[in-house]
Amino acid sequence: MKKAYFVLLLLLSIFIYLPLITAPSPPALPVDGNGHLFKIHKLMEDGWKPWIEDWYAGFPFFRFYPPASYLLGAFFGKILRSDILGYSFTLVLTSFIGAWSMFFLLRRLGLGLGAYVGPVIYLLFPSKLFVVYVEANFPRANAINLAPLFVLAVLLLSERHIRTVVFSSLAISAILLTHHSILIPLLVLTLALYGERLVKMGTIENAFKLTALTMLLVAFWYVPFFFERAWVDFWDIYGTHLFKAYSVPPSDLLRPEFLLGLAVFSLSILVLKRRGLRELILAAIFIYLSFGYYSPTPWLHSLLLLRIIPPYRWLDLLAYIVAVAGAKAVDVTSKKVLLVAPLTVTLVISLLFLPTIPRLPDDYLALAEWLGEQPGVDWRFIVDAPCEFSWPSYLPALTGKTVFNGWYHEGNPAREGEEKLWYFLSIGDPTLTYYLRAYAVRFVIEGDCGLVSEDFLRSLEYVPVVEFGRYRVYEANVSFVQPVRVLLIGRYWELPFDYAYLPKLPNELSGVDAIIYAGMPTEEEVKRLEEFAREGGTVIWAPEADGEAFGAEVEVGPVGNLSSSVYDVSLFAPFQYADGPWFGPLFENVTPLVRAGNLTLIGFRDYGRGRVYFLGGNLIFHSLYWNSSYELSIIEGLLSIRQISLNYSILFRSDGRFYLLVDVNETSMVRISEAYYPHWHISSGDKPLKVMRDDRTGLMLVTLESGCHRVSGEFRDPFEKLRLYSGLAWLFLSLYAFPETKKRRVRVRFTPGR
Template identity: 45%
Template sequence: MKRKLYYLTLATISVIEYIPLYLAPSPPALQINGNGHLFKVHKLMTSGWKPWIEDWYAGYPFLRFYPPLSYLTAGVLGKVLGSDTKGYAATLMLTSFLGALALHHYLKSTGREPCISPLIFLLFPWHLTVSYIEGNFPRANAIHLAPLFLLSLYWLREKRERYLIASALGISIVALTHYSILPLLIITGILILWDDLRTMTALGNGIKVLGAVIGLTSFWYVPFLFDKKWVEFWNISENKALFKSFSLNPTLLKSPFGILLILLLLIFAIFAIKNLVDRKKVILAGLYLYLSLGFYSPTTWLYSFPLLSIVPPYRWFDLEALIIPLLIGESLKRVQRKSMVALVIIPFTVLAFMNVPKINPYPQDLIKICENIKEEPGDDWRIFVLTDVGEAINSYLPAICKKPTLNGWYHEGSPTKAGERRMIYILTYGGNLTPYLKAYAVRFLITPKEINGYEMVLRIGKYKVYKGDTSFFQPVSVIVMGKYYELPFDFVYIKDTKIISGQPNVVVLYIGQPSKEEESMLWKFIKNGGTVIWVPETKGEFLGIKAEIRAISNDELRSSLFNVSRFSPFSYNHRSWYAPVFSSNIVRPLISVGNYTLIGEVRIGNGTLYLAGGNLIFHALSYKSSYEISIIRALIGNMDKSTIVNYKLLERSDGRLVAEINSTERTLIRVSEAYYPYWKGYINGREVRLFRDYRTGLMIFTFPRNGTLVIEFKDPFLPLRRYSLVGWIILTAYLVIETGKTYKKRYLHSIFEGRR
């Protein structure tokens, strides 16, 4: 009876701590990261786990780079409870209870006092800070399940199979909850359990369990590792702003929780000297607190080393939620007076509930805007929100508007993240935003800012809603190769010259020195009627035409076509501007500088090569010279065919696009969908190669005059889900059956003993 009452107490605390979240308004405005995680739960509830979703960014590999177990559990519970928010809260309740229960069984198995530490573990405020204040749903679950990992490691010393299977399942559960906590738990677990794990039995069992864990988790970790080049892992020490924001601010140590923590560490240090508590745990508690300071520590150089460079410093503090309760339990094991135990539990209870904030409803202005635009016809457009209420809040909008948004949460793995960031930079600091908005098929832009190029159609509260004409399939007229510059007009940036073959209707702007292979491809392109603009940045040679370096003076500029007096000064910090010019006799000068050609033209076969010296693009952008940019645009405009592309979008679903397309001529088309290597394209049933526009991250392909386009996302790793699922079913069933047999034997034995 006492044991059942104790378990009920643990469950009650777990529920009470997350009742405010369970009863939160729907939809809620969760803090910082919360709504980004909540949308993933919503998506699983409404659409299941598709490998690719349309709702975020320009398409997104769903749950490819964030362990899925928290979301899957919340999705199932949300289905049962009828709400994504309730499923989210119920998952946190469940994992916190399971963690406390695992800690209880670990302590009981190791002969330690089993009741105090689990209570402190549940009441330790940090996991509530992560859950409520930071809103990091999977990380909070991982903190909850940390004791399960410790118990699973302890089971490696067992010879009975059911314990090894339970160990594999426990480790796999934590591994599929949050990967960044794994190395920290492995280090902690090995150090705490060193005497138990260094035996040959434990080592042999560890190999067996590792094999099972690989099988159980391969459905997620294999694609994650294969596709890791798409993930932006931060090197903490190289990004000062991130390093600082991801470090534990020392002001926390001045709060009531921080003061209590420091006081406890001092007491534990004294106890460790007297051998009253485990010294290793005290050292780890102090070390993890120090490592969590990161930017604020006197040894910032430490974070350039492996592991420390990729783990956000404050996440070392997550392990305090496990170690401090263990140390408190060890310290109080000899205390007989219940008042002393209560004296420890009461302040933790108070501090825990101080970390539970009020949860507000979702911003009503954004809900009203959604009500106005969600009936807009068509499936070939997106909304984009730039507000001051937080990106994670905006990432939940597809659940309300029923329309995809260019917003999302966690750019890791977003194939278009570089282009989106450039767009946001332009939006924040000024510039021509329209090319990006149209490339991403953004029909509605919601922001408090003033925007040019789009028409304001609605104003609700402080937000303005702008509308623009967009197309999901866009003809490409300009290809940029070589060095990248952010130019104030639309273009695609490619790294594979094969795409220009058979594309007479595009202009190639090559910045820098082409390789021999590129030179050969460009020569064939020009000969067959294409146009190339070569913009060298140093001396070099292209198709037999040499670029030389000399000082350029505005006084020497001459042209019958362009107004050279409108050029910005060719000087750098009041010094001469040295840049490439051309002296070949086959070049027809369009702008001369002395006896050299600054901008010239050469006819080759059926096409044209333009030469642009003077580091013209760098010069134009440095001086913000719209006239110099207009010269580049004029060269491009000479061959701009203004291809017209009409289309009818027949299907746009997660991982599949179907459209009927008609073009006035064979052309290069950019589709407003993020490129990813598992997309397959078919035109009239024949496979077509898809390329990546490295400027926007979108897909581009060559299209004939008309036909039906089908683009499908074919994830090669999907079968792994079935294989891992079979493993989960078999091992879980075996564990349940064997555990049931054990409890049945105990029950029958107790009855027999009672009759005797």
């Protein structure tokens, strides 16, 4: 009977994913789907490269997203020669393993017929299918599928045999490498339902062994994940705008997939009564936590462990709780047919929600074909505000070109710059042009959901070149290597011209014409800036408080009574803040350009062949606060930027590697349109170059002397060898564990009502 039952579970696992198995290629998956599908495709085509060029301005592949689902998907995809089939059969396998695990778990807990019913409920649970077919979160769906395996592995810790501990470590490691955010909810669920079974000396001792083995198995991913956690932005969900976005409004629980699950759960609890109290309380807690922002106590999510979990993830384990409750209800009732029948009918109804997966539309495929025919590898394209969510992130698989859209922003090293690009695009701000060109975006593609007009794009020198159905393509000349002539140091301001931002003054100041220093420099920095000015550079000092530097004294006071023989002071914005006067730094002992009473608002002092300008009144902030184009033009006009000649050609560019031929007519700082990350090594010939990060765009900066340079860049991942060590651990521990676990039958007693 068991063999027939396992065949049934396998057939059900295949049946619920038939829409994906039979989907055309390339499929038009909902929401997240095509983003996840691309990762499988990339692994199939190129293997696991630590750095890929396909998304954003370069991307550390799988550095911050567990890889197990994709590796398995690529394995199946290679065999079946299809990324969507690899995607589908990964879901089939994890569903079957999860159902198999639940069966053995329930049997070892002492259930009879219920052990056969629980896995079926789990397989067909409506909200679990919602994750697959509506959200299309591929790794999350696999982690939910495998949740029973985690519980089974933890309960097996009560066994004394070391092989069982090894099996448990393999199982738990597989889940941790599928989706890390499910770990804390799984631990809460396991301890709440089965905690008393784990309080044994043998269990505690085995837990230490399991922890050691698991760390060995997952080290290849978790070690770099934790060491480089500063480069990812999900450690504090509560403290970001994502907290509200990731919270579940209570009204969402009225959707059909939740109501169907609630019907199954309610029927089970009515039968179990007090014996289902633990499941009922746990389900209520998980649902309440999922409300997050919408709950009466959102501050709960500011606690240490809760703050890193998106609130909606607490709903992931409702399928497990309902399945266990349903299995126990079947076992305790004498009218099993009367209970199994409505359970079956309710769950079969959920299958009616299985969708049809269409092919990507013809105009989209025609666009992809055209993009793939465009020459060069030194440019990117961007799809503006796509209605299709993650479709653009799959375009590199169809075009062989790189797209600035991606589908995992938290792992994008240039995320701050990317977000500013999208912001300026959404409001039609001309500052957008400096970001499009920094990221070498040659084509802007507008569709039905595009945010900007053709006139706006033309004003940025993007001209229409071709149209495919709903999609219009605009093109501009861009450069993968760009000279940088201005540095902003200290406090960051978003100014409408091209510059690179560094929080601290670099040791080497050659290769730029001007430096804007926002804040109070140290004495050592003042000496270096004065030397920079003596050699012909321009320094703009914009202090924010009292002090003294460059021979000038700074005094903070109200700004007013302006006069100037150089600028039209009537064009300055009002020096008012709210209902009061505007306060800011003013100078003494400088040559004035704009006076404010007896003090100086804008002045200068000459140093050798250069000049230091003094910018008072918090004028940068004032110009942005009032959106004063006149004041901004004054600031830009002080910079004295020279035009230089820079020519380049790309000899080679692929994942984590590029070779450029760059010719500059004088020493210059250049921006390379590749996201900065600590493991990039760049050299000119045999000479290593110091690599800095432009914190405005997140791209790389190097300084090149006058002449022709053969510039090479290579991404060297110091953690890559960990894959080999963890791989050997997986091999040897699997060979050690599985032969024995097939022979042993581990029993865990079940106490009714616990």
